Amino acid sequence: MDFLNALVALTNFVIIPATAYGSQLALGALGVTLIYGILRFSNFAHGDTMAFGAMVTILVTWAFQKMGVSIAPLPTALLALPFGIAATAALVIGTDRAVYRFYREKKAAPVTLVIVSMGVMFVMNGLVRFIIGVDDQRFGDGARFIISARDFKEMTGLREGLAIKTSAGLTIITAVIVVAALFWFLNKTRTGKSMRAYSDNEDLALLSGINPERVVMVTWLIVAALATIAGTLYGLDKSFKPFTYFQLLLPIFASAIVGGLGNPLGAIAGGFLIAYSEVAVTYAWKKVLTYSLPESFAPEGLAQLLSTDYKHAVSFVILIIVLLFKPTGLFKGKSV
Amino acid sequence: MIEVHELHRHFGGFRAVDGASLKIAPGSITGLIGPNGAGKSTLFNVIAGVLPPTSGRVVMDGEDITGLPPHELFHKGLLRTFQIAHEFGSMTCRENLMMVPAGQSGEQLWNTWFGRKRIADEERALRAKADEVLEFLTISHIADLRAGEVSGGQKKLLELGRTMMVDAKIVFLDEVGAGVNRTLLYTIADAIKQLNEERGYTFVVIEHDMEFIGRICDPVICMAEGKVLAEGTLDEIKANEQVIEAYLGTGLKNKDKVGA
């Protein structure tokens, strides 16, 4: 019987990773949800926008590292972020001018825009691979851990370790700040309200003197910032590889949708729901049970509900169940 | 015909319909009036199966129909129109009418491949019927226009026309008059009266135009704050102090100052 070790094991292998992963998903989902909320289509190019933003940030980070600029113990990449954001903003606004605006003016059906965004996705996809290649790229520096498993064990004398990565900590803090800021911006500021008005009824927004092009521009700016931040933090925590950013798209969409499209709070709730269901449902409780139960009750098997092969399937099952009870997501999202 | 017992419909804490009870007599044209937000449309939606009630019962000809889905109510002869016209915009006006009757064999997939002949015969009959209805409503000339592109009043007529494609027992009309030219509206009133007399339809009519109500409705029910406030002939209602205060008002205050 050792509740403390059980608790630490659970924290280390379920709570911390799921929270970090959930925040990563939430940051990505925020961008998706914002585009859906304001511009009213599901942007398939978002994963690749994240990859692009992260890529620029990486290139600038490398330059800084060469020059010896650093803000240790924080990663240098944070310093490079503004450049990444600027470049990404230029890219997405350029894309909007060249591609999306045409369909907006034609008032094309949302599904057309979805397919168009897939075209954009392919192009960006090629662009990123073209510039930085297909391989893993490392760019993290600074202190890797806030607290590492080994240090924790030494400090506490427990048998189980507890590790918190700098990148994970950064991600969680950023996600909370960004969600709060976005919520405040959309609901309390004039520009934010005008964006919501535009998303609600474009024509009436026009009649109220709201400039649609400005709304669109601001939206893309925020999206570029979100995508770059999300992409960079994700890259710091895991690694940068163009292909994974495309793969990230599905859980991101799942988060945005199950949270309720168009709602920033929904994005974070959705992110956590997906992350926790992936990590927790397939968790093998053996260790935790062994610690917390009297010896004679200690489990023989893994005490695992389902094997990890099914982690995505399980998270989707949970998602579907949630939707059955809340048909427009946890936070009453929009639907086109 | 229809009895509503102690019906409640709440949205969150808000009681849109708050214990309304009323009876609709067969063969009548009942007017339903009341201030904005009184709960009239909500009441309609609950009766028509669009919204589930929070509590209470709806009984039609002795049968409990509470919460039945709209398509089942349709088969029991209960039809409704919408406050905002719900036309099938990409279909022609004639098609809008032709799709209404139930039990068309052409709605079965199998028949579309192996029962072409029967479908053709049925279609001919349906078409004739639809043209007849359009004629009756004096809108034959828009038969082949897309319903999405005709004007507001014509859409309202089309809504009414759909109820004429089958033998309805009771028809709920939600503000047929809003946005309709008054001359046309009174034509519609005549059509309603005619349907009531010739075909024996029962009508329940929500309307804010007192003249329209006066032309066809007896009795009139006034709702306020989710409850039935008063019930009687239009004259009785018009004389009711509460109704005047909540709904009818006393006319323009500034009228005399116009053009001054």
Added chain:
Amino acid sequence: GGHMKDVTIGVLVAFTGPLESLAPPIAEGAELAIKEVNDSGKFVDGGVITPVRGDSTCVDAGAATAAAERLITAEGASAIMGAMCSGATGAVFTNVSRPNGILQISPSATSPGLTALEDDNLFFRLAPSDARQGEVMTDVIMDKGFKEVALTYTNNDYGKGLADSFQSAFEAAGGTVTISAAHEDGKSDYSAEVGALASAGGEVLVVAGYADQGGAGVIQAALDSGAFDTFVLPDGMVTSALTDRFGADLDGSFGQNPSASGDAAASYEQMAEAAGFDGSSPYAKEGYDSAALIMLAMHATGSTEGKVLAEKVWELANGPGEKIYPGELGKAMEILSAGGAIDYEGASSVNLIGPGEASGSYREIVVEGGEIKEVGFR
């Protein structure tokens, strides 16, 4: 078929898709061999060989088939080096190569299922059988005295096959596999897998995956959370990409990969470096060897006919004759022209068995000071 002077060889690997980062070194390996032959100028009749690339995408059998069809019928390829993934390989072979009577050598398809393929003997692969590696790995682990391991594998035919064969071999040898958990490549997060693996426990973690895919992701998460610090690395993991990424964190980890005696592999890696690619990337060596075997067979027979080539491939690969290592293709062609015999060893110690698969000898490695150190052969 028939006679020839200039020939084309199809280089069909998954340039796009989930394993896109493995593809270039394989293709460049093949092209390196082709360049070597061309530069030597000794190819039969003074002919020149042109490589044409095709994308087998790894996950889209339809697109792979179409690409192969194009290589063969439109670009006139007389043999195919590829495809990369077992799924695409099977589809390409049955739908394109076999009907066209073309020789196909895959550098990397490892699924045991391909063994049963009806192939008119036209299909070879230089990738070692997953079944064999399981046994070798068992020995390696047992020799180090570990009896209890956790196992994770990439969820495809390679990972699954390797995991299955390892698990049965290990358990037969008296060890315990506490858990066998699949991971998907290219996914964003492996916390769930690591959570389950850590909970199940074990002295070491066997990672039957790819070094720049989920395998690395799992190791990363395991290291970060302190779940495991020693890893067993089979072929897909033994690359410098892995040590570049984790450095000394991996110290103490060990494993094995199919490889020739150190000299051949090392010299190949040097050749690759000079040519500007990573020769230690998985199956880069087999890429070179596949192309080399194809060309040597053409040279020896003076034909491009699949059946003729296929018979020759057996002979060339298994000897007897003079052993040929990377960089010696010119020499090999000279011997062949002179009517001599060779035993092609190449960069990956080529030796074919049964249904045209590599037997593969394995090199045992450990990670020390953030470097892969070779410690012996099995």
Added chain:
Amino acid sequence: MTMRGALYFALVALALLGTGLFSSWTVALTILNMGLISAIMSLGVNLQWGYAGLFNVGVAGFVALGGLGAVLMSMSPVGEAWSAGGGRLVLALVIALGTLVGAIALWKRLSRYRVPALVVLLLVGFFAYRAVFDPAVEAIEAVDPSVTGYLGGLGLPVLFGWPFGALLAAGAAWIVGKTALGLRSDYLAIATLGIAEIVVAVLKNEDWLARGVKNVYGVPRPVPYEIDLQNSTRFVEWMQNWGFDPVVGSAVVVKLCYSALFLVVLLALIWMAEMALRSPWGRLMRAIRDNEEAAEAMGKDVTRRHLQIFVLGSAVCGLAGAMMVTLDGQLTPGAYQPLRFTFLIWVMVIVGGSGNNWGAVLGGILIWFFWVQVEPMGQWLMQAITAGMAEDSDLRSHLLDSAAHMRLLTMGLVLLIVLRFSPRGLIPEK
């Protein structure tokens, strides 16, 4: 079909002919065959989206189920596996089914204690099932795992697998529809996407069913093998009489056989779809799509109709899936990725023109053509760009090395260009 539509079809035919003439006939036929299958898939999606506005993003799952159908019908049964664990496995499945049916009955009957009762029943059922299932699976998968390790199929001709694949997909669609069709737009989309992921996960991990990620190879064919033709003297003579190379000839003949089979299926489906669309059934569907609430008020059972069309569309996708496995000769569960089998199909539908059967078919063939041909196009593009550069410039080699990535980039450009000039699709609805 309009003049414009006919023109587009003529253009696609021309593109294929061009491929045949300038590159090779087998390439052209390979593209055509897969194009026909794609056309059927997009017909299925169009049925759901174009007719009824149902946003199904689970195409990959239904296609995979179709493939499973083909395997289960056509592979020969593995007797050893059946005797090792077949009976127990069937028993386990019966237990699972019984538990579910019981649970539903319980839910309907009881009103008090129904949650605890349900939980108890499900738990007991689950453990009973696992207790029978796990050892059975272990036994089955132990039977010669590298070649079989599964129960095998019925050993019937593969053509039976086509309707069976459609049936499997339809069954799954029915279950999905019953639960999830209440959802709208993107919420339905993510739910269907989830179902597809679940189906593919099952297919990948349940080795006893169809070998999981180990793939099933050697699915029998409904048409002759090229090798057999090449070995038949009559065929070789026949070819030589016409002056063809028997090897090429055999490949072309086999592919033409496939084309004919696929074309028959496609035309039958189009005929059925068009007939349905132009009758009161089609009118009803349009009415529902225009305004569900009003259709419901006009006595139409919208839920039932949605279910009907969802099941039909999915069945068509399943049929296409079975046909694809037949053409490939193998089932590769790992290949059913959403990008290729869901989103690409959507591209086909939208580019072709949603709501129009001919548009969907055109989109299917055209986009598939590009999907395959952008690879050489991308390489060609790179070559053209680098043509003027110095032989040894870094940029040049970098560009040439990146040529493979031009594939998707070119695809993106094609997509953007087509949609720019006909945003409602090449052959729009009416």
Added chain:
Amino acid sequence: MSGNPYQDDRGNKDATITNPSGRGEIEVSTGTGHGSHTAEAFLIGDSMTGGYGKSGPDILHDCTVAVNKGEIAVIVGPNGAGKSTAMKATFGMLNLRQGSVRLDGEDITGLTPQARVVKGMGFVPQTHNIFTSMSVQENLEMGAFIRTDNFKTTMEQVFDLFPILRDKRNQPAGELSGGQRQQVAVGRALMTQPKVLLLDEPTAGVSPIVMDELFDRIIEVARTGISILMVEQNARQALEIADKGYVLVQGANAHTGTGKGLLADEEVRKSFLGG
């Protein structure tokens, strides 16, 4: 579906309300015969001819509507006559093939709708006239979007006018009843404090008592010097308070006169005002 090939009915809002890219091809013409009584008007839609889309048929035929400073002008006519179309044309939302729009003597034919808002024009469309997902209060705030001064008092005035809105200020407007929505729509336009206000059937669906209030308020607004141009089907009440009335039939001016004058006209009464 309109003739626009780029558009799809599903999921789209009424595409004809706006013309976001500004203008099409316009030929400016100076008055064509209706000039007599519109010469010094504050807002004139002069001799307008045009229709929906680039190639749609003409809906308006040489149609003129105008309103003087501080006055109320009412447009009546049968359904489908083109009343709403005339309002939209005046607000720059569709392509005029002929005619011009002038505000306070300035030709604004070439301006986008947003630019007209800035010039002091306000508009309540007939449908889709509220932000359904935003709260009542936010709807009103959006009405004041272009104002830089403090609009608290205006909002209080709107709440005084429509007390029900004060109770429901934090409720999403989409959850309101039909008549309540209409009140929000008019409230939003009043928040703009425009120089000229265009109202398309402001009283459709509102109860008699609110309708009286509304007309009262419109009179008050007009007396502060704001011009009001409105379409009404409650034509008799509307014409009673109107300084000027237009009867449109099939896109053309059929009758024009003072409100009282039209009310007195037997033919107008019978054909358009319901007897």
